[in-house]
Amino acid sequence: MTKNGILCETEGKRVSLDPKKTDSMGVNFVSHAHSDHLPSKNGGTILASIETSEIANLRGFKMENHVQNIVDFSLIDSGHILGAKSLLFDDIFYTGDICTRDRGFLKGGIIPKCKTLITECTFGLPEFVFPKLDVIQKQVNELISELYGKGIPVILLGYQLGKAQTITQLFGHWGPLYFHDSVKQMNALHQKLGISLNDGIGHTEAEKNGLLKNKPWVMIAPLMSEKNQFLKDMKSKYGAVTIGFSGWAQSPRFAFGRRSDYSIIMSDHCDFNELVDLVIRSEAEQVYTIHGFVEEFAAHLRTLGISAQPLRENSLDDFT
Incomplete structure (x- = not known):
């Protein structure tokens, strides 16, 4: 592990x-x-x-x-x-x-057998156990339905790349459907790359044409602080309510995961049990933990x- 990241020789x-x-x-693997x-x-x-090359561009x-x-x-x-990939080479x-x-549209990652495993552990603590997708869908659809019944518009917040597209596919049946311009742009690239996502109007065009005055509606936007001017405007002008999606909403210790009016536990990472299962399925003889709760997960x-240790800068010059 170097200042530049992980180097394998x-x-x-x-x-x-x-x-x-x-x-x-x-x-160089990206x-x-x-x-x-x-x-x-x-x-x-x-x-x-x-896909990674296109999105990076x-x-x-x-x-x-x-x-x-x-x-x-x-x-x-x-x-x-x-487009996200893992890498297998030389039994690593x-x-x-x-x-x-x-x-x-995202299928679960594949775990091959290997001798050496280098695994992320973003949610590598036992407290992080995520609900099943159908439970999330039911919870959010019921919440949107309740807010719609009161004429309240809803903004669904998730990372611009990744979660916003999943949210679009799961909840894009609600209408009228609008997008923050940045999400609309990212969704368009996903559609170009073969992903089926419902279309909607970008927020700039919607505001320009006065469409947001006709409530209720659903908008999908990047995850952001409630102090962000965009959200302040949406709330003050239209009385919008925010629903944020984050794995960090699982824990009361991480307030940044609960910055919305309603917080939903949903992540694009493995939870703790899935990480443990991943390691066991790999049958690795040596495990190195990176990104997240590296000490705690390795100790578990x-x-x-299982032979496991955190991979930190200068902790290992090379390995096979």
């Missing part, structure tokens, strides 16, 4: 996993297009899915020397967002961000008789 290969800066000397996983500049070969990073396939490297669906499996639950795995 094994069997003559030099592989950087989600590096902050790409390595001109080796293979697991998906969330900004915290995109490199800051090009250099060397970038291995990523075509929309977000302002054009991948040069991009390839989808390299001999002896297997890109495996991680189920996190569209790197999860990237992963979710093994099916969610709308050791109680199960």
Whole structure:
């Protein structure tokens, strides 16, 4: 583990996993297009899915020397967002961000057998156990129905890339349906890449034409603070109520997961039990934990008789 991220040197290969800066000397694997996983500049070969490349381009990073396939490297669906991949090479499996639950058009990530597992553990504490999707759908549909019955418009909040598209697929049957312009743009790219999502009008056009005065309606927007001027305007002008979607809403210790009028537990990551199951299914001889509760999750795995340790900067120079 280096300041630039995870560097694997094994069997003559030099592989950087989600590096902050790409390595001109080796293979650079980019697991998906969330900004915290995109490199800051090009250099060397970038291995990523075509969807990740397209979404990264929309977000302002054009991948040069991009390839989808390299001999002896297997890109495996991680189920996190569209195009998100895990990587298997030389009996090392790197999860990237992963979710093994099916969610709308996103199918759960696939877990291969491996000797060495490098796994994220964003929600690597026992308190994080997420509800099933049908429970979430029932809860939210009932809430929207109640608010609609009072003539109250509803804004559904989720990350612009990933959760907003899942929310669109799960709750896009409500109408009139509007989108924050940034979500509409991201949805359009998903549609171009073959994902079926209901269409709607962007918020700028809707406001310009006075459509939001006709209540109730549903709008899908990026997750943001209630102090954001956009939400302040939507609330003051139209009396909108917000429903936010986040895995962090599970815990009372993380207030940023409950910044909306109503908070719904929904995540694009594995919960604690799914992470444990992932590790067991991999049959890995050695597990390294990254991103999240690395110490706690590794310690829990050791109680199960699994060799596990956190992967921190300078904790390991290389491994096989």
